Amino acid sequence: MTGGAVLVPVEESTTLRNTVAHVLHEAAESEAATPVVHFVYPLSSRGRLGDEDEEARELLERIELWAEEDLGEDDRRVRVVTATVGEDEYLFSPGDYADVLERYASQHDVESVVLDPEYNPTGATPLLPALESEIRGTGLSVEEAPVDRPTRRSRLVRRSGAGQFLLLFGLSTVFYLLLAWSLAPYDLVTGVVTGAVVSTVLWHVSLTGPIQPRRLFGQMGRLCLYVPFLLWEIAKANVGIAYVVLHPKLPIDPEVVEFDAAVWSEIPVATLANSITLTPGTLTIDVESRHFTIHTLTAGAREDLFDGSLERAVRFVFYGRNAARMPTPSEREGR
Incomplete structure (x- = not known):
């Protein structure tokens, strides 16, 4: 120095x-x-x-x-x-x-x-x-600064049960078959083998929370409803962005906004963050716990974001119909 x-x-x-x-x-x-x-x-x-x-x-x-x-x-x-x-x-x-x-x-x-x-x-x-x-x-x-870094040790392997193993096996196998887009005997066998290997290796690392079959099947069913809803939101946003790009005056109004989302735990937060990014006109910059920092391209994109349709849909997927009936971000933030 x-x-x-x-x-x-x-x-x-x-x-x-x-x-x-x-x-x-x-x-x-x-x-x-x-x-x-x-x-x-x-x-x-x-x-x-x-x-x-x-x-x-x-x-x-x-x-x-x-x-x-x-x-x-x-x-x-x-x-x-x-x-x-x-x-x-x-x-x-x-x-x-x-x-x-x-x-x-x-x-x-x-x-x-x-x-x-x-x-x-x-x-x-x-x-x-x-x-x-x-x-x-x-x-x-x-x-x-030439100072020593302390050794960090985190617990990677955690206690898991048969439910986590079977769920991870099923998800891995289905994902493999979706990528292969085939139910031929060869693909079925390799899919099962791949699912078994993945679930054996990651059994004590991923999906270590308790498995509640009734709740899980409910979430899966609601997720099937969420996917077409998200695709519709993406299609609408694409039309809006196309209008902005093709407009002679290019009426963009970029702004970084922040809000606290009414979703909890990692998977719902990650689902909402990625859904926002997939929707043209909005980009998730940062997430800390439930606090989202979003880049918005237009005023319309901000209005849609704070109207809370995506947030409400994610709550519906993970917490059920009653959780969907909560104040929107604009109502909570007093906008």
Whole structure:
């Protein structure tokens, strides 16, 4: 790390504490008369901004306490600054993060950036390599803090019963036969063998929740009704987008919107997210628990989204008819 001001983007991570200690130690050992370390929290605006702002404030206060503890006698020599950035924009790609960091760096005469090895505010694909490249493109020097990552061990294999095995076997076999689109003896035999192999290997990994046959068959039946409904929604949206594309004035009005969906657990949330993406004019950018961030291309697409027809249909599939009778996103959000 070179002398002068240093910028460290922060978020909660398992290596943040060690990263803070490393950067402060390097600053205290530098030859600069008054080293300055900027710890900044980029607000991604994913979720409710007020909640994220509160989380950022608490984390930055904690970093200030760590700095007092780590610096000791060097506390007066090394200047520690904490701040939030990106309050007025939606941060999605590595380039977005690099842009707000570069603007902050230019405003505060920062020469270099140090990255926490576990820094990944998007929570999706690994951000660090792409972010390093984008920051270097701005002319700033960038390095990764040389701190150890803790070993992560998650429980992959879980307890399962015969119901999970049979369900996974049936789904795998049917899926194979659908891909083959044939009921010839060879395809039937290879489908059964493939289903047996998949269910044996993934028996204790996938579908580990309790199997309730009555509820499962009900969901399958309602799913058969949902598929033509979704295809109809896709067809309608295609007509709307075709009109926009062919219109001489090209009346698009892109906007990123957010809402909390009234669906719960992974499969219903994934079903709704993918249904939104499959519908032309809307694209699911991010999902955190039940909080959806959606890119909409036109005002009509936003209206359809907040009218909640897809959300209501997904609730019908997984929770039954009574669950479909809930307020729409527009009613819940007060739009």
